[in-house]
Amino acid sequence: MSGLFADDGIRPELDLSSRIEALKSALVFGDAAQAVGLQGSSEHGWNCPTCLSGLSLKERRDHKGARCSVCGTGFDALKVVMTVERLGFPAAVTFLEDLASSEAETPDLFGGDHDECD
Numbered sequence: 505m506s507g508l509f510a511d512d513g514i515r516p517e518l519d520l521s522s523r524i525e526a527l528k529s530a531l532v533f534g535d536a537a538q539a540v541g542l543q544g545s546s547e548h549g550w551n552c553p554t555c556l557s558g559l560s561l562k563e564r565r566d567h568k569g570a571r572c573s574v575c576g577t578g579f580d581a582l583k584v585v586m587t588v589e590r591l592g593f594p595a596a597v598t599f600l601e602d603l604a605s606s607e608a609e610t611p612d613l614f615g616g617d618h619d620e621c622d
């Protein structure tokens with residue numbers, strides 16, 4: 505339980521840089537790559553969204569970023585979301601926050617009790 509993502513529906517825009525830091529510690533590159541539908545795996549590499557080479561995007565050893573062995577483009581979780589989903593920077597941050605919060609708490613997919621939502 506990190507408490508990073510307050511569940512009050514308010515996301516303070518002031519604090520973008522600390523939100524990004526929180527995302528970097530919460531997510532690895534592979535989480536974002538999977539979320540945007542890249543083909544591949546952390547082990548074998550991912551398809552590069554820039555040059556479209558197959559499995560050319562190799563993750564760094566810390567899994568926080570990856571670089572294409574064909575075109576040389578480097579990605580982190582935010583950049584891969586921005587590139588594949590064609591999102592602006594703030595939208596990509598929000599996208600990853602949603603991803604991180606769904607990873608952090610097991611979603612109650614079969615529940616349906618969302619009475620606290622208004």
Ligand SMILES: [Zn+2]
Nearest residue numbers: 552555572575
């Ligand atoms: Zn490439």
